[in-house]
Amino acid sequence: MKYLSEYRNPELVQEYLAELRKLVTRPWTIMEICGGQTHSLVKNGIMDMLPQEITMVHGPGCPVCVTPLGIIDEAIYLAEKEGVILCSFGDMIRVPGSEKSLLEAKAAGADVRILYSPLEALKVAHDNPGKEVVFFAVGFETTAPANALSVVQAREMGIRNYSILASHVLVPPAMEAILSDPENKIDAFLAAGHVCTIMGVEEYIPVVDKYEVPIVVTGFEPVDLLQGILMAVTQLEKGEAKLENQYVRVVKREGNRLAKDTIREVFKVADRDWRGIGTIPVSGYEVGENYAEYDARKKFKLNLAPVGENSECIAGEILKGMKKPFECPNFGTKCKPEHPLGAPMVSSEGACAAYYHFAGVS
Template sequence: MKFIEEFNDPELAHRLLDDIHATVTRPWAMMEVCGGQTHSIIRHGLDQLLPKEVELIHGPGCPVCVTPLEMIDKALAIASRPEVIFCSFGDMLRVPGTGRDLFRVRGEGGDVRVVYSPLDALAIARRHPDRQVVFFGIGFETTAPANAMAVYEARRQGITNFSLLVSHVCVPPAIEAIMQSPDCRVQAFLAAGHVCSVMGTAQYPELAERHRVPIVVTGFEPLDILEGVRRTVRQLERGEHRVENAYPRAVRAEGNPAALRMIEEVFESADRAWRGIGTIPASGLRLSAAFRAYDAEERFDVGEVRTAEPAECRSGEVLQGLLKPHECAAFGTTCTPRTPLGATMVSNEGACAAYYLYRRLEVAPVG
C-alpha cells in the first residue's frame, strides 16, 4: 500500500497540475493507449482537473474491447462442444457475441471455467486427459509471454489435449493505424507502461519521428498519468517529438529479454482484426509453425466464422477516439453493463464501462 499511496499524493498532484497549467499555451489532444489508464483518469477526474487546452482522447487500449466479434463467436462455438473444457479470464465471459456470451454457454451446460493463468488451464488439461482444454488467449504484448509459456510447456510435457484460441494484438501497429486515419486528431500518445515493461521502447522512436508525435511511456496511478501529461505538454509546446520513459520503476528500454525470447519462439506476426476498427496489417500474433498443432482455431475448424457488428453499437468510434462514450445515443439506455451492446461496456478496462461506473453520464455543456 505504501507505494500506491505515494502515487496518489494530492499535494504532489497539485504541483504537477500547476506545472501543466503554467506550461500550456494552446489546445493539444493526446491519446492514452491503455484502458487501465482511462479508468484511472475517469475515476479520479484527472481530465476535469487539467487545463481546458489539454484533451485526453481514449484509445483502443483494452484487449477485451478490441477482440473482434468473430473471435468471440469462435470461442462460443468451441465452448459449446461437449468434449471441451473452455478456460478464460473472467472479463471475457460477458462480452457479447452474436446473440449470446460465454455465461450463456455455461448456463446451457457448456464447461466454461474462469482461471487466473493459462498455466491453470494447462493443469486442468493434465488432470483431464480425456477432455480437450482450450484457453482463450487474448491481450496485448503484456499477456503474450504467459500464453506462450503455456503452449511451450504443453509441448515439452507432451500434453496434447491443450490448445490456445489466440487473439493477441500489438500496440505499435495500432498507433500507426490511428495516425494514418483521415479523422485523426491525436497529437501525442501516453504509451502503456505494462506493454513497454515487456517489449521495451525500441519500436516507438520510428513512430514518433515519422508522425512527429511525442510518445511518453506512462504508468497507471494518478501521479503517473499527470507526470506523463506534463512531459507530453512540454514536448508539444517546444515542438519536440521524442520517446520519453516516465515509468522507469517498471520499464527499461530493452524490455524483458526472457519474455521477448519466449514470444519470439512461440508466436509470429500476423494481420489481426480489431473490433470496431477492422484489420490492421501485422498487428497481431499467431502460433508459429512449430506450435501450430496447439492452435484451437485449426483444431476445431472454426476459421471460417464470419460475423457483422451490430449497427447500433458505436464502440468502434469510441476505440478510435472519435467519440466519447456518453456521446453515443445507446449509452446508459439500451447499452448498460447488464445489457451491453459492445465489449467497451463490459470490460474492466472499457471506456464505456468507466464512464458508466463513475457516473460520467452526460455530455458536458459547451462553454
C-alpha cells in the first residue's frame, strides 16, 4: 500500500487542519466536483474534522447520479432484448429508470453482467458470437479512453457483435452550468484529479477567468483533499482566483495525449441531458460517424419516448449545491439507498447516499 499510506498520514492531516483553522476568517463554500472525492471525504470522516466555516458541497461528478432516466431506460430496453448481453459497471445496475432498474431486469431474466472494464465486454462478445454484446459506457472523461479503445479494438479484431451505449459527460461545461445559475453559492472548486489526468488542466483556465472562481485540481486521499481545500481557502482569503494543481504527482498540464487522441478518434462532442440539471450544451460524448456501427443507439435504432424525472426528487438542486440532502422532505424516509427515488441516493459517491451513511454521528 505504498503510495497510498503516505497520503493517509494522520499527523499530516492534523497539520493541514491546524493551518486551515489559523487561516480561515469567514464562511466559504467549496464544491468538490468528483464523486470519488465525495466518497473519500465521507469514508474518512473528513467533513466532521473541518473548521465550521468551511462547507463542502458535493458536485455533479458522480456519473451514476447524472445519467438521465432516458438513457437508463435505453439500457434496460437493450438488456431485455432477446439475444443481447448488456455489460455494465457495478453501481449503474441499481439506479432506477422510469419503471425499474437493471438489477430488477436481471432478476426477471435479462442477461446483465457486471464488469470492471469495457475490454472485458469485448471478450464477452468474442466468446458469444451468437449474441449482441452492449457495453453501457458511462462516465466522465476518465472512463472515455478505455470505452473508446474497446471500439477501436473491436474493429481491429473484426468483432461485429459489440457496441456501446455511450453516456459520457464532461466536467467543464457542467461547472459553467452551475456557475451561471445566479442562485449558486459556490466560492471555489476542487476539480477532479482523475479527469484532469486524462484531459489536462488547460480547459479550466477560461472558467477561472470568466467567473473569477478559484479551481484547485485535487486528488482523492485525505491528505490530497485537505491540501486542496487549504489551497482553495488560501486563495479565497487573499481574494485571488487562480487555477492550481494539488495533484501534481499524477496530473500533467497537457493531460494524457494518447488517451485524448483515442477519445477524439471515436467520440464527438454533443449536447447532453444531465439528470436533475437538464440539457447542457456540448457537455457529452457520443460515438462519431467513423464508428457508427459500434453505436448501440444506431445499431438497435433506439427511439424511446422521453420520460420526465420523478417530481419528488430534488436531485437538480442537490447536484448544483443549492440544497443539502437533509433539506429534502423525502431524505431518509421515502428515499433510502435500498429504495432510491433518484440517483444521488444510489451510488456511494452520490451526495444523498453519502449524507445518509454519515447521518447520526455528529
